[in-house]
Amino acid sequence: MTFTIGIIGAGRIGQLHVENLSALPFVRVKSVSDIKVDHLQDWAARYQVEELTTDYHLLLQDPEIQAIFICTPTSTHAGIIKEVALSKKDIFCEKPVSFSVKETKEALEVVSKTGVKLQVGFNRRFDPDFIKLRQVVEDGGIGIPHLLKITSRDPAPPSIDYIINSGGLFMDMMIHDFDMARFMIGSEVKTVSAVGAVLIDPKIGEVGDIDTAIVTLTFANGAIGVIDNSRQAIYGYDQRVEVLGSEGMAHVENNRPSTIEISTKDRVVKDNPLYFFIERYKDAYIEEVKEFVNLCVMGKKNICDGNDGLQAELIAKAAKESLDKGHPVHLDLYESHSK
Template identity: 60%
Template sequence: MGEKITIGIIGAGRIGRLHAENIVHIPKVRIKAISDIFIENVKEWAHQIGIESVTADYHDILNDPEIDAVLVCSPTSTHVAIIREAAGAGKYIFCEKPISFSVEETKEVLEVVKEAGVKLQVGFNRRFDPNFKKVHDTVREDTIGEVHIVKITSRDPEPPSAEYIKNSGGLFFDMAIHDYDMARYVTGSEVEEVYVQAANLVDPVIGELGDIDTAFTVLKFENGALGVIDNSRKAVYGYDQRLEVFGAKGSVTAQNEHPTNVEISTADGVLKDTLKHFFLDRYKDAYMNETHAFIDSVLYDKPLVCRGNDGLQAELIAKAAKESFETKKPVKINRETSRSF
């Protein structure tokens, strides 16, 4: 491919707009078109940032021979159909997580992508967070030795709306799936067994909708390491995102981020800023880095950091977590299934 990539974006909600605004000023990128079913809500914004075309039909993007790659930022329920059609049209694909709520559908569409010979990157943006990447790199460099324990804390500052919960796929597929991917990423090992305890402790409406808002997941990895992940939909003190990997020779930890690192010390105590409150603030750099990585992968044939198989593996863990919660038993992940791609 040449020195410039022409992109179409499917879905102009919060995440689609974020990606567009992050990449629109990159000299080697041209955003030719964006699609959304609520087209009237998009036109003015798209015009302001220089996107040439706005359409209500994403097929207009897929059928455009000038467009090299698409960013799929539409609801999860639409991902499989769009990926299948995009691959058939020969487009490179970036898809927000998860690929789908069905492991079987994900496996089927990954076969389509494989046969089409196009690249597919999955939007697990936290892999591109400088702090978490440093943890990953430290483990890979053998600085802390053989990994024994991974601990991840992921707590939202407030629960989402009831409407969001209805379409989210549940905490395991919507929220904890980021942490399942991170656990694989930092250990470099597949998960072989999952055990979950979970409850509805934050908002009774979430329980009424058939979901949970508080969860504790124990992971057993193929390399023998153990992992523990705690999730909550409500941390009153802010967006709580922490990661620790403990090994035979030491540990490496990524702590929470604050708007500033200023501390004020007086006779009354030591004060510092509360945590960053919103995921778009906390992972601003990560979102930029992941789209830059996708663009470079397409332009210069660089390896993808987060492939379709990574999306599948995280879904397998999420599915096992849901089953474990429902059965109150540990659930083993079929190793043949986990190595399908």
């Protein structure tokens, strides 16, 4: 019994998935495609990848390959999803599904018609801390949820080139938090209200984006929430979630490389948070691909499906509109509106 996988896109995240998949028993990463593959020979050998190609269609035509990971730039996701779905292979697609709600919906329709499985790469749903927090909330450990607080800050801004193609802070960065908000509260977002600022690098403003933002949410179940994002938390990747409920409050803190504390004449020093997502979500990335295999092979529950991808995009679009227009945006009106 072997589960055979192909990977489209071998950038940082594509490689990470290959490495994590290669450590799973019974999983075979047969083929990897990218625009260039010559530099990947040693890496492929190390992780027993059998085939490198610049033509991802070969993967779609390979009858041995049962599932495809889409790790290409976002602008190509929706198109490839449709092709893969039509080739009847299961799909793992990196977030966001696309920059366009319309394209995402079309892709999801093809997925739905062909009946293949689709898992979207919101890796934080697979983090042990957040899973535990969600469990407490779901089990009523803090009563009925009233107020959600998500702090999510990167250690350093990406390049301006990256930002130009990122879809903007809401679609590129806060989209993770929009998904976390839905996951944690277990209810849909009703309204979105955003403030944003360019405080870290004026060039980010020049290309039409922001680098610091606070977004307020209201949920269908009555709860309210707030997300704050910064492209630069100089002390490291800041990832905290807190839920206040009628019977208590639960929260998770940053993970640190060690528990060391050093007390000297003037101060007590401890470690900064883990530097960035690769370090912080190391285990989540492993769990994410394990769960995808479980979904495809054992028919387990889909923890992050296409609709989850779509909803996060809708909220991100609404946040951008709220920022641009200076008023809150209602998601239900918004959808017809944005068509």
